[in-house]
Amino acid sequence: MDIVPQLIANSLIAGSIYAILTLGFNLTYSTAKFIDIGFGVETAIGGYSVFYLCKTLGLPLYFGIFLGLFCSGLVSFLAYRFIYKPLRARKASGTVLLIASLGVLTALQALVAILFTSQFQTLSGLIQANRVFELLGGTFTAVQLSIFCTVLILSVLLAFLLKGTLFGKAITAISDDEEVAKIVGINTERVMGEVFFISGMIGGLAGILIGFDTGIEPIMGLSWLLAAVVAAIVGGIGNLYGGLVGAYLLAFAENFGIWKISGEWKMAIAFGLLIIFLVWRPRGLFPR
């Protein structure tokens, strides 16, 4: 059997998860202008919220997902409100914010591990049969198909939000120039809080989808976040749609890379790509 169609299918699936995460990461990066490592932990928060609400408490699935998204959004908002906002108010450097967000990730993922043990959990028991499809020689499951569709829906929704609403215009204004946005009367603090809430929800969504597809563990955040950062830099950091291209490019590089060498090198391939881009094309494929 030829392996190439399956590799393409795998790349598209992995790329879709990266794409969702990259959208969330770029959203905060383009407004708040710092590398928010704490974003990674929202995947675990979203995933474990659904795990707790639906598996332990037995709530209906849609309700659980809704609450899970809300939880991850809320955590992200609180991190902004109580940590990043005061730091930004005193004009702390990007490095300080980066290290503080690293603290957020470390503390929260350990808290999740204390609450739910550090065992690998899966959400797949919550849906009945996970149908398997076959297309042109590649197989994928219904969950994986829905991950791919989520990217499409999410990109369209975000495009509408950013281009079509006043809120979106405020976000664009802040990412262009925060000071001027403030002068023309945009409540930048409030908009930014909402941006963190939305990006937290996106991170939680990715975590829930990962939970249905493979599984979740408390320390998943850092590796997913790093993949998202690599994808964002490849696509041009802060550029939402460039990030999508970067995400799929990264997934294809990883999956075709491990075709010839062992799968353990996957992270090294990702970071090799990152370093190549940082050296020769630091502004990415589509600079803002």
Added chain:
Amino acid sequence: MEYLTHLAVLVGIYSILALSLNLVLGYAGIISVTHAAFFGLGAYTSAILTTVYDLNFFLAALCGVLVAAIISLFVGTVLSKFRGDFVALGSVGFNVIVWSVFLNVQELTRGPLGIPGIGRPNLEFGIWNYEFSSNVSFLVLSVIFVALVYFLCQFIEKSSFGRALKAIREDEEALQVFGYRTLHYKLAVFVIGAGLASIAGALFASYITFIDPSTFTINESIFLLSVVILGGLASNRGALIGALALVLLPEFLRFVGFPSDIAAQMRQVVYGVMLIVLMLYRPQGLVGEYKL
């Protein structure tokens, strides 16, 4: 008593790591999240040389320093091309790549199985042969190393080289205008830091007598970063305080009575909260003089 000696040796090894990272992070202001890679390079080089080639520990450690220095020269050259916070990300990348090498080049490193049976250091002069086999004698050896590294770091701080580094950290362009080759200064301190970290690696490998890739992950680099930031940037005393506090913290948590798996996670919670609180209220750390 044996337990206290064990802790003291670990504090010593982490003090060397903290002092060397402080040179890079505190004096030169390079946000390096790849220090565990050099720690690991030193450990693996000396472990392989002593177990497979029966080389003396001190020679093997020296070879480890050379390997770490050469690789760090390359890594530093690449990192110097990045701007701002991307240095931190790029250095994470190098840590991951080096860790992948430890994990995957099984012919050399035995991959996830690790290298067991690494011998303790021994000194040989003709017929006189002394092996640092007891933990107390190893403690003496590591204290000597910590003292040497500490005085080297103090010397660097007081020297004109150290003053130039601090000036570069504050305003790199200004120093370039004065005709300093700032790149050479930063590379030099990066290489020195990596070499010292590899000495800590050699000591660690020979003390524990077993190494595997799981010790040299990004999490270790992040831990070292928090050690230096807690103690205080650009302060050698601070690096020692940070190492002492954070190596003893998990032991303290164990004494408070948390079960061991919860204690391990509590430790991470404390690190995380500590980083946040430091950034919010005291970005220069306990006794540091430089704010990020």
